């Protein structure tokens with residue numbers, strides 16, 4: 001851990017692949033040996049602490065956040081001082097051995113609380129973008145990097161996308177009822193200290209990380225966010241919590257750094273507009289953050305999520321302080337909003 005404190009803000013990488021050989025499916029990337037994944041994570045400097053799978057994908061809780069492996073898609077989210085971008089090259093190489101080629105890359109993150117503690121290539125967004133530009137293959141020719149602002153220079157949303165010319169919008173943009181799907185990433189700081197205490201373990205509780213995690217999931221109401229989800233949870237010692245949820249092919253994930261002074265929690269999921277507002281309200285009630293950002297990404301062109309998000313949390317005392325929208329070449333539309341308790345400014 002950095003001398004300053006634990007960096008809760010995650011770096012997030014989403015890679016999509018394609019392959020023409022039917023023999024590699026239906027498992028695709030899920031055929032990767034566990035040892036190969038461990039080697040990728042070694043480059044990032046984190047480890048697997050727990051894992052679960054269903055018929056659609058595998059979900060791993062990491063020592064620093066989460067990894068999701070679908071047949072043609074990988075999502076890795078890591079916090080602390082991990083070097084997430086160092087996973088790209090080994091992943092491209094392992095996928096190549098399976099007959100899969102990279103078609104899309106998306107990297108996102110908020111603003112670090114302790115930016116000076118980050119190692120290369122995460123020393124600045126400029127360094128990250130240079131590293132990405134140099135690492136990803138040239139067939140991903142539609143590229144864009146953007147820093148989406150808020151009213152405060154310490155809360156920005158950093159986005160880099162790169163896509164090839166033939167596999168645009170790789171993630172299905174609609175659900176089974178033909179509703180537009182979104183990815184929602186919520187970053188919360190200044191958690192309510194009484195609620196944050198629930199993510200500390202009593203000294204020498206004699207429990208495993210899994211059983212202590214299960215208790216936290218129930219005690220905090222996290223299990224009620226989506227009662228249909230299969231949850232894989234883990235409690236760190238003496239504090240900290242991570243969980244992955246699986247509901248069919250939809251994932252959700254929560255990570256909590258409860259320490260006073262740099263408390264942080266994140267929630268991420270996929271869903272339609274109606275699900276999102278409902279879920280967002282439940283999440284805000286669990287953490288009661290002083291400040292919060294919401295980033296929604298959809299692979300269509302319309303993204304009017306921001307009004308629904310604002311209406312969902314205003315009755316809970318959170319006021320929308322800023323709004324920014326940007327479009328990415330063959331990478332969809334991103335909306336970034338910041339919120340704070342009514343008397344605070346973000």
Ligand SMILES: C[S@+](CC[C@H](N)C(=O)[O-])C[C@H]1O[C@@H](n2cnc3c(N)ncnc32)[C@H](O)[C@@H]1O
Nearest residue numbers: 006008063064079236237239240255256257258
């Ligand atoms: C890994 S968890 C959740 C990560 C998540 N991205 C977040 O920001 O909250 C981080 C919390 O667990 C605590 N922690 C305790 N032991 C840890 C370990 N071995 N590795 C990582 N975090 C640990 C940290 O101090 C922090 O409160």
